Amino acid sequence: MAMNMEQQVEHSHLPIRGLNLHVAQAGKGELGTVLFLHGFPEIWYSWRHQMLAMAAAGYCAVALDWRGYGLSDQPSEPEAASYDDLVEDLLAILDALSIPKAFLVAKDFGARPAYYFALRHPSRTCGVMCLGIPFLHGSSSFTNLPEGFYILCWREPGRAEAYFGRYDVKRVVRTIFILFSRSKIPIAKEGQEIMDLADLSTPLPDWFTEDDLAVYASLYEKSGFRYPLEMPYRSLHKANAIEDPKFQVPVFVVMGEKDYVYKFPGVESVLKDGIMEKFAPDLKITYIPEGSHFAQEQFPDKVNDLLVRFLKDHPVSA
Numbered sequence: 001m002a003m004n005m006e007q008q009v010e011h012s013h014l015p016i017r018g019l020n021l022h023v024a025q026a027g028k029g030e031l032g033t034v035l036f037l038h039g040f041p042e043i044w045y046s047w048r049h050q051m052l053a054m055a056a057a058g059y060c061a062v063a064l065d066w067r068g069y070g071l072s073d074q075p076s077e078p079e080a081a082s083y084d085d086l087v088e089d090l091l092a093i094l095d096a097l098s099i100p101k102a103f104l105v106a107k108d109f110g111a112r113p114a115y116y117f118a119l120r121h122p123s124r125t126c127g128v129m130c131l132g133i134p135f136l137h138g139s140s141s142f143t144n145l146p147e148g149f150y151i152l153c154w155r156e157p158g159r160a161e162a163y164f165g166r167y168d169v170k171r172v173v174r175t176i177f178i179l180f181s182r183s184k185i186p187i188a189k190e191g192q193e194i195m196d197l198a199d200l201s202t203p204l205p206d207w208f209t210e211d212d213l214a215v216y217a218s219l220y221e222k223s224g225f226r227y228p229l230e231m232p233y234r235s236l237h238k239a240n241a242i243e244d245p246k247f248q249v250p251v252f253v254v255m256g257e258k259d260y261v262y263k264f265p266g267v268e269s270v271l272k273d274g275i276m277e278k279f280a281p282d283l284k285i286t287y288i289p290e291g292s293h294f295a296q297e298q299f300p301d302k303v304n305d306l307l308v309r310f311l312k313d314h315p316v317s318a
Contacts, residue, residue, distance in 0.1 A: 005048055008055060016092045021064060022071035026051045029060025032126060032316035033099045036063040039108020040228050041176045043070035043219050049300030057308050068227025070219040081230040083239045086113035094124055103311060107131040109232035112239060122248040127314050129252040129307060131295055132259045134270045135279055137245060144265055148188035154233040163193045164225055170217035180293045181205045183258040207298045251280040252310045256291020
């Protein structure tokens, strides 16, 4: 896999809105372009399995490191992070690569800019596939969750930085991957921090190798956690809701039934009670029974098959 990926994936930096953003690309793109958007604690590498599969299927696969992540530049004012910046970055990336329109494939916090981009720029969007995150109109509400809920902990300025700083970067990334791969929402008890919920004796998920961990750790050593804590955790309230949103493109949501996000307030209802269909007339929802928050790494062949079928069902018009 590693040698195959090194041979097929090309890396470059694009000057985007005052920052140099890293993108990885694979495939010729005869059938169109697929733009992959990662979440936290992830990077472009999160989509390694999908990139090679899409290239083999005749598409150009492009995976970026968001601003402030991985090999991309750090914004000068992390505290000014906003989802609008990410949407505008996507538009500028398509322009820089001379891509008229693309499929967007996203997960975790990357889903929100993917949905917003599709709503604001339907003429540049072929379709949207999101893993684990439905379209939630308006802000997410966590008022019913305990104070130890990880998002509530990490959105306090300085709290996570101080606690992460007690460990090396590899240990931090390792712990978060372990916690996020479980079906239980990460919640610290009184007197605990989120990092206390797993230790070095806790095994990695069987689909995540030490080599994978080393890649993630090396890039978070470069970027640090300052911006990744601002985006997404301290920027959730900044997203400007789109009035009367209506998707003009196909939308596909793939939900792992063991993804802890599925237990967030309102998520299951949005998917199963027809709420999302009010905003996305051309909507498909598929469930992966054992799928975790990292379904694209846990079950790459399954996710690749679902993605290729979605792309083939919506061929790009000339």
